[in-house]
Each structure stands twice: as C-alpha cells, then as structure tokens.
Amino acid sequence: MKEHNDRYISKAVIRRLPRYFRYLRDMLGAGIMRISSGELAEKMNVTASQIRQDLNCFGGFGQQGYGYNVKSLYGEISKILGVDRSYTAIIVGVGNLGKALINTPMFEKRGVTVAGLFDVADGTVGETFGEHTVMHIDSMPDFCKQNGVNIAILTLPKTEVYRTAETLAASGVRGFWNFSNAELELKNHPDVIIENVHLGDSLMALCYSLAAGEENKDPE
Amino acid sequence: MKEHNDRYISKAVIRRLPRYFRYLRDMLGAGIMRISSGELAEKMNVTASQIRQDLNCFGGFGQQGYGYNVKSLYGEISKILGVDRSYTAIIVGVGNLGKALINTPMFEKRGVTVAGLFDVADGTVGETFGEHTVMHIDSMPDFCKQNGVNIAILTLPKTEVYRTAETLAASGVRGFWNFSNAELELKNHPDVIIENVHLGDSLMALCYSLAAGEENKDPE
Numbered sequence: 001m002k003e004h005n006d007r008y009i010s011k012a013v014i015r016r017l018p019r020y021f022r023y024l025r026d027m028l029g030a031g032i033m034r035i036s037s038g039e040l041a042e043k044m045n046v047t048a049s050q051i052r053q054d055l056n057c058f059g060g061f062g063q064q065g066y067g068y069n070v071k072s073l074y075g076e077i078s079k080i081l082g083v084d085r086s087y088t089a090i091i092v093g094v095g096n097l098g099k100a101l102i103n104t105p106m107f108e109k110r111g112v113t114v115a116g117l118f119d120v121a122d123g124t125v126g127e128t129f130g131e132h133t134v135m136h137i138d139s140m141p142d143f144c145k146q147n148g149v150n151i152a153i154l155t156l157p158k159t160e161v162y163r164t165a166e167t168l169a170a171s172g173v174r175g176f177w178n179f180s181n182a183e184l185e186l187k188n189h190p191d192v193i194i195e196n197v198h199l200g201d202s203l204m205a206l207c208y209s210l211a212a213g214e215e216n217k218d219p220e
Numbered sequence: 221m222k223e224h225n226d227r228y229i230s231k232a233v234i235r236r237l238p239r240y241f242r243y244l245r246d247m248l249g250a251g252i253m254r255i256s257s258g259e260l261a262e263k264m265n266v267t268a269s270q271i272r273q274d275l276n277c278f279g280g281f282g283q284q285g286y287g288y289n290v291k292s293l294y295g296e297i298s299k300i301l302g303v304d305r306s307y308t309a310i311i312v313g314v315g316n317l318g319k320a321l322i323n324t325p326m327f328e329k330r331g332v333t334v335a336g337l338f339d340v341a342d343g344t345v346g347e348t349f350g351e352h353t354v355m356h357i358d359s360m361p362d363f364c365k366q367n368g369v370n371i372a373i374l375t376l377p378k379t380e381v382y383r384t385a386e387t388l389a390a391s392g393v394r395g396f397w398n399f400s401n402a403e404l405e406l407k408n409h410p411d412v413i414i415e416n417v418h419l420g421d422s423l424m425a426l427c428y429s430l431a432a433g434e435e436n437k438d439p440e
Contacts, residue, residue, distance in 0.1 A: 014425055014428055015425060017424070018418070018420065019418075022403070082428050082430070082431030083424070085431055096317075097316075100319075106401075106420045106423060110420065110423055110424055112427070151426065174430060175429075176426075177423060177426055198238070198242070199324075199326065202417055203326060203327075203330055204241065205237075205238060206371065206395050207303070207371075208237065208302050209234070210302070210307070210370060213411065213413060
C-alpha cells in the first residue's frame with residue numbers, strides 16, 4: 001500500500017492541500033494548537049464533512065470529539081506536499097513576470113532553489129538579478145543536465161513555449177510551471193508534470209461573480 | 221427563477237467555466253463546429269457526465285446523440301461569464317508583477333479596461349507605461365469615484381493590502397483581484413467579491429506531483 005501515492009489521491013484533494021497548509025501555518029503563527037473540523041471548515045469555507053473526508057485520504061489525523069492537533073497536522077501535510085524535499089528550478093523568460101517571480105520568497109518557502117535565469121534578448125542576457133546573471137537559452141540544456149534541474153518556470157511568450165519545453169524535457173526536466181497561457185502538453189514525454197497557470201481564468205471568475213451580484217441587485 | 225444567478229451555481233462549476241470558454245475558443249479557432257460531451261471531456265480531462273451536469277446548470281445546450289454546437293455554446297458561456305460586459309479596473313502597486321499585468325492582452329479580452337495605475341514610491345509615481353502615468357495612491361479614492369472603478373488589481377505588499385482594500389471598498393470598488401498572498405477578507409463590506417490568487421498553491425501542487433512521481437519510480 002502506497003498511501004501517499006498520487007494514484008490514490010484525487011486531483012481535487014491535491015488542489016485543496018496547499019490551502020490547508022496555509023491555514024494551518026497561519027493558525028500555528030497565531031498560537032492555535034487545536035482545531036475541530038467544524039472550525040477549520042468555517043475558516044476554509046468548505047463543509048466539515050469535506051474536511052474529514054480529505055484528511056481521511058491520508059489516514060486521518062483527528063480524534064473524535066477532540067479535533068485536530070494543528071502542529072502535527074501541519075507537519076503531516078508538509079510531508080505529503082513534499083515541502084521537506086528540495087527542488088532545483090530555472091526561470092525561462094526574464095520579462096516583467098519572470099522578474100516578479102525571481103523576487104518572491106515563495107520558492108525558498110517550498111524548498112525550490114532558483115539556480116538559473118534564461119532569455120534570448122540581447123538586452124536581457126547578461127543582466128544581473130541578485131546573485132544571478134541571465135544566460136542565453138542556448139546554454140540551457142547543458143545547464144539543466146549539469147545542475148539536475150527538476151523544474152522549469154516558463155514565463156516566455158506562448159509561441160515559444162512548446163519548443164522550449166520539448167528541449168527541457170529532453171534535458172531531464174520533469175516539472176513545468178507554465179505561465180504562458182498555453183495549454184502545454186508534451187505527448188512525447190508522458191512522465192512530465194505540467195502545471196498550467198491561467199491567470200485569466202481567475203479574472204473571469206471574478207467578473208462572473210461581479211456580474212451575478214449586479215443581477216441580484218436589479219429590481220425585477 | 222434567475223438561472224444565471226450565482227446562488228444556484230456552485231463555485232466549483234464557476235471555476236470550470238473559464239476552462240470551457242478557453243477550450244471552445246480554441247476549437248472555434250481550429251474550425252471545429254460540433255463536439256460531443258465525450259470529446260469535450262477528453263480534451264478537458266474530466267468525465268463526460270461531469271460536462272453534461274455542468275452545462276445542465278445553465279439549461280443545457282446539447283442535443284442527445286448530436287453533441288454541442290461549439291459556436292452557440294461558446295456564445296452562451298461568454299454571456300454567462302459576463303465577457304460581453306465591461307469593467308473598469310485599476311492596478312495598485314506597480315512593481316514587477318504590476319508591470320507584467322499592464323502588458324497582458326488578458327484584460328481587453330475579458331472586457332476589462334485598466335483605467336489607472338497607482339503606487340506610493342517616489343521613483344514609480346510619475347512613470348509612464350503606454351498611455352498611463354502612475355498616480356500617487358492618495359488620489360486613488362477620488363479617481364475610483366469619478367471613474368466608476370469596479371475592479372482593483374492588488375499587486376502591492378501583503379502588509380498594505382488590507383488597509384488599501386478597505387479604502388477602495390469605501391470608494392465603491394466591488395471586485396478585488398488580490399495577488400498579495402494574503403487571504404483578504406473585508407468583513408465590513410459583505411457585498412465585495414474577492415479573488416485571492418495564491419501562485420504558491422500551484423507551485424506546491426507541482427512539487428507534490430513531482431514527489432509522488434518519484435515515489436512511484438522507486439523499486440520496493
């Protein structure tokens with residue numbers, strides 16, 4: 001039995017785990033040591049039964065009538081999420097979004113080390129950000145092999161994404177965090193993991209909710 | 221009966237709608253005029269029954285054994301999502317992420333006009349991006365009232381987000397697209413819509429899948 005194996009955990013649950021992780025971290029920070037599934041549900045805006053069901057996927061950490069121990073639940077979820085592991089990443093495409101990402105504490109918090117920056121533009125290659133100097137994309141395959149790069153953060157134009165990702169996958173990169181607003185798929189590399197970020201979807205959900213709110217207000 | 225009302229549509233369905241929208245747009249672009257729920261399901265990596273159930277929320281657009289008309293489905297979903305509406309937005313915080321957002325075609329595609337940019341930093345206020353000159357945040361409340369701003373895009377530091385959002389809500393802004401990695405809530409303004417973007421959650425899901433993949437590979 002491999003319980004922490006992705007084959008037994010639905011994608012929807014995996015998507016909720018980072019939220020549990022964040023809420024539990026905030027609670028620990030606020031000195032809260034114990035929480036019931038009902039309280040956790042209220043904070044997370046889901047049902048208590050959903051919470052119990054989700055956490056049961058991992059063996060269940062709560063005791064009936066006693067709630068969850070925040071610290072041990074946080075520790076377990078960290079382990080499941082692989083936060084205690086370390087990853088080596090590169091950023092491909094050093095435009096404004098790439099630059100915004102370099103500066104976030106997000107990577108370090110999740111065990112991800114940004115080891116290199118790559119671009120093609122004359123003005124950008126050679127530029128320095130903190131300890132990194134932007135390298136030309138031609139040197140990327142060798143760099144990935146030599147440094148055991150696990151994750152490529154793709155902040156380059158949509159038109160270039162597919163070809164670049166193919167090159168990276170051939171150089172041993174298995175994780176792709178894709179911001180190019182393309183639905184990236186690498187059919188020749190079935191073992192890669194691709195996380196396509198579609199910021200526009202989130203904007204659309206916001207617009208939808210605004211429009212729906214307006215409709216509710218209209219007298220009929 | 222108000223069927224397009226958010227009270228009758230679950231948040232999970234709303235979250236899937238932009239994906240339907242994107243897939244249908246790509247299909248239209250590729251000249252595909254008709255699609256079965258099975259084909260759409262395969263493209264979207266969900267079950268056909270999920271698709272039928274989702275689209276039934278809006279009255280159902282398919283005909284048994286005949287599939288969906290891509291163009292009319294796209295049109296209906298656009299309408300539901302409020303893509304045919306127009307919104308006025310401002311970007312608050314013109315750092316790298318703010319700058320990255322200014323340049324995306326995402327807003328125009330979704331009927332959102334960015335009407336103003338705001339910051340507090342001496343070097344940034346007065347800078348020009350395209351047709352916009354960055355204004356000082358002190359002039360933001362008046363600007364919002366005068367221009368009927370609906371949406372504030374918050375790309376400012378986490379520590380400033382809550383206070384800024386309170387000011388904006390008091391100036392009539394109802395939609396908040398929050399990138400500050402804070403779980404923003406405005407308890408004094410129950411009618412606002414807040415879309416908190418947590419990019420780190422997506423990175424975490426990627427790391428989790430990578431770690432799970434490695435475990436599967438280990439000989440046991």
